[in-house]
Amino acid sequence: MTDSAESPSTQKINIVDIDTFVSHAYDFVIIGGGTSGLVVASRLSEDPNLQIAVLEAGKAKVNDFRIKVLALAPSMLGNPEYDWGFKTVPQEHLGGRAEDQNRGKVLGGSSAINYMMTTYSTTEGLDAWEKLGNKGWGAKNIKPYLHKFQTWNCPSEETKELFELDKTTVESSLDASDGPIQTGIYKNLGPLERDFVKAFRNMRHSPVRTDPVNGVSRGAYPIPATVNPRTAERSYAVTGYYLPASNRCNLHVLTEAHVTKILFDDVHASGVAFIHHGQAYSISAKQGVILSAGAIQSPQILELSGIGPAHILEQHGVKPIVINDNVGENLQDHIMTILPFPPAQPDTPIFSNPTLVKQAMEEHAKTASGPLSKFIGTSAFVSLTDILSVTESGRDANNFVTSHFLPIDALSNQQRLIRTLLEGSGASTQFLILPSYLRPPSSNNEGGHTLVIGLMHPFSRGNIHIGSSDPLAAPLIDPKYFSSPIGREILARSLMYAENAIHTAPLSHHVAGHERKFTNSGDVDTGLQAAREHLKKWAKTTYHPVGTCAMLPLEEGGVVDSDLRVYGVMGLRVVDASVFPLIPQGNPQTLVYAVVEKASDIIKSGLKMET
Numbered sequence: 001m002t003d004s005a006e007s008p009s010t011q012k013i014n015i016v017d018i019d020t021f022v023s024h025a026y027d028f029v030i031i032g033g034g035t036s037g038l039v040v041a042s043r044l045s046e047d048p049n050l051q052i053a054v055l056e057a058g059k060a061k062v063n064d065f066r067i068k069v070l071a072l073a074p075s076m077l078g079n080p081e082y083d084w085g086f087k088t089v090p091q092e093h094l095g096g097r098a099e100d101q102n103r104g105k106v107l108g109g110s111s112a113i114n115y116m117m118t119t120y121s122t123t124e125g126l127d128a129w130e131k132l133g134n135k136g137w138g139a140k141n142i143k144p145y146l147h148k149f150q151t152w153n154c155p156s157e158e159t160k161e162l163f164e165l166d167k168t169t170v171e172s173s174l175d176a177s178d179g180p181i182q183t184g185i186y187k188n189l190g191p192l193e194r195d196f197v198k199a200f201r202n203m204r205h206s207p208v209r210t211d212p213v214n215g216v217s218r219g220a221y222p223i224p225a226t227v228n229p230r231t232a233e234r235s236y237a238v239t240g241y242y243l244p245a246s247n248r249c250n251l252h253v254l255t256e257a258h259v260t261k262i263l264f265d266d267v268h269a270s271g272v273a274f275i276h277h278g279q280a281y282s283i284s285a286k287q288g289v290i291l292s293a294g295a296i297q298s299p300q301i302l303e304l305s306g307i308g309p310a311h312i313l314e315q316h317g318v319k320p321i322v323i324n325d326n327v328g329e330n331l332q333d334h335i336m337t338i339l340p341f342p343p344a345q346p347d348t349p350i351f352s353n354p355t356l357v358k359q360a361m362e363e364h365a366k367t368a369s370g371p372l373s374k375f376i377g378t379s380a381f382v383s384l385t386d387i388l389s390v391t392e393s394g395r396d397a398n399n400f401v402t403s404h405f406l407p408i409d410a411l412s413n414q415q416r417l418i419r420t421l422l423e424g425s426g427a428s429t430q431f432l433i434l435p436s437y438l439r440p441p442s443s444n445n446e447g448g449h450t451l452v453i454g455l456m457h458p459f460s461r462g463n464i465h466i467g468s469s470d471p472l473a474a475p476l477i478d479p480k481y482f483s484s485p486i487g488r489e490i491l492a493r494s495l496m497y498a499e500n501a502i503h504t505a506p507l508s509h510h511v512a513g514h515e516r517k518f519t520n521s522g523d524v525d526t527g528l529q530a531a532r533e534h535l536k537k538w539a540k541t542t543y544h545p546v547g548t549c550a551m552l553p554l555e556e557g558g559v560v561d562s563d564l565r566v567y568g569v570m571g572l573r574v575v576d577a578s579v580f581p582l583i584p585q586g587n588p589q590t591l592v593y594a595v596v597e598k599a600s601d602i603i604k605s606g607l608k609m610e611t
């Protein structure tokens with residue numbers, strides 16, 4: 001099954017009506033028709049003997065141009081037609097700011113609104129999951145699924161030439177892939193992206209030596225996106241997984257259906273209650289309920305249903321089914337900051353000019369090309385040792401964490417592993433570049449091209465809990481950004497490193513008169529302090545929350561076991577980004593698809609054993 005060659009805009013949508021939906025008997029009920037929910041629905045419904053229901057709170061919007069046209073992605077943020085538009089609670093270390101937490105509220109979930117960047121965790125990062133107590137979840141077990149979810153489209157000769165790519169840097173191991181999601185490097189990357197890559201390489205970073213999908217992601221290179229190269233349209237859970245399966249009689253998807261709680265028969269999950277167009281309904285599940293509402297709402301739904309910390313359930317008058325203090329904890333996110341700089345050749349941000357947008361939309365529709373047919377397409381992953389060279393010349397990463405911040409015997413299992421990743425082959429920081437002309441209309445930064453600088457291995461852990469028993473109220477999201485100061489210190493140094501990058505040829509040729517703010521005086525402490533102040537104002541989410549229903553042993557903070565079954569109950573699994581025990585390096589969607597493909601196999605093999 002692959003993303004159909006037919007343009008999604010001409011494909012049939014098959015969403016059932018409420019009467020059909022509630023009159024049917026289902027084996028599995030899936031909560032959330034987002035990235036994960038649609039993958040597991042599509043895989044389980046391959047068996048015609050299984051009746052599958054999916055409830056999605058958002059609308060279908062299958063042919064929506066904002067979802068399809070790549071560079072329009074930021075225009076969906078904050079728009080309630082697509083985005084839940086959550087806010088965090090005020091963040092102490094971000095000057096008390098309450099930060100945006102955008103999440104897709106539409107069929108396809110966050111895969112419908114995300115920025116399509118396609119990068120991979122390192123081998124060590126994946127092995128860390130197994131080391132945390134999850135048997136069968138090491139790199140060797142997960143990698144086959146990184147291949148299974150996608151069809152890799154080789155870059156054009158022009159792109160290879162532009163970036164001097166050889167076979168080793170273009171996902172060569174994916175050549176035979178034929179999965180549902182289309183991936184490939186944007187075909188119209190230009191001199192700015194090329195010179196971003198060259199500048200990082202000139203800062204002593206050798207090009208990536210092996211295929212990134214195989215677990216080595218350090219250095220600067222053009223990154224793939226989840227895009228259909230024929231149409232230059234987004235490839236996502238709807239086009240890749242749902243549409244090709246939507247004619248199956250055993251798969252029913254109901255949109256605008258907000259799940260309010262999971263129903264239990266004693267400790268057995270027996271169905272779900274939901275609201276559709278203001279009316280309350282319930283359906284039952286013969287074999288199980290699969291919770292795929294994402295890292296923000298899966299813990300919320302567990303708590304609303306009576307699974308969570310005793311004090312939270314008691315405070316909000318929720319009848320307990322199972323007390324588990326780990327629900328909603330372990331929240332991890334990549335925090336990032338930005339460094340805008342004025343372009344050498346001033347250009348007009350396309351979104352400030354409706355005529356330009358109209359022309360670009362027409363060009364995109366007619367020729368699958370033009371300025372809207374790409375988004376962020378290059379990345380540099382830089383090691384902690386290189387980042388530290390900005391302030392601590394001659395030092396390497398060894399002991400930075402323990403000598404500066406945490407004595408070695410005070411490290412938790414997770415912190416020990418993060419330290420190993422930082423000192424090993426991983427990167428502490430991801431750098432991206434967004435060209436000036438694609439600047440989102442909502443961005444209130446100083447303008448120009450923008451370097452985006454993301455912290456890959458945060459030590460801070462936050463939480464998400466219900467703030468009331470009202471299922472329609474937003475949960476309280478507290479990422480506790482920078483509550484562990486190591487992350488702030490690494491990101492501050494990374495910001496200084498970014499400033500050096502924009503003054504390094506040939507990226508420097510794209511800059512007009514940028515004044516150094518962090519690396520001008522030669523006084524490292526003054527520069528560092530200025531960088532810390534910048535972070536207070538300009539640090540925010542990269543939209544990668546994970547970990548709030550962690551797959552871990554119960555005594556180590558787990559909510560689900562390594563078969564993704566919720567501890568203490570029967571017939572309930574969580575299958576989405578909330579089960580990640582440890583946030584991966586880079587953009588997480590590849591791992592979300594892979595984890596859910598693997599989870600689908602686990603569920604199916606369990607069924608075989610029962611028959």
Ligand SMILES: Cc1cc2nc3c(=O)[nH]c(=O)nc-3n(C[C@H](O)[C@H](O)[C@H](O)COP(=O)(O)OP(=O)(O)OC[C@H]3O[C@@H](n4cnc5c(N)ncnc54)[C@H](O)[C@@H]3O)c2cc1C
Binds near residue numbers: 032058110116544590
């Ligand atoms: C703006 C943005 C940009 C991003 N950019 C990138 C990127 O470039 N690369 C990358 O790798 N990752 C990116 N990500 C992250 C990536 O998209 C997510 O990690 C991934 O899609 C999460 O999948 P999920 O299945 O866990 O959750 P989701 O895809 O969010 O699915 C959850 C679904 O559950 C539904 N739901 C929630 N509550 C209920 C309820 N009560 N009843 C019914 N339905 C409910 C939601 O509406 C949603 O459809 C980005 C995310 C965002 C938001």
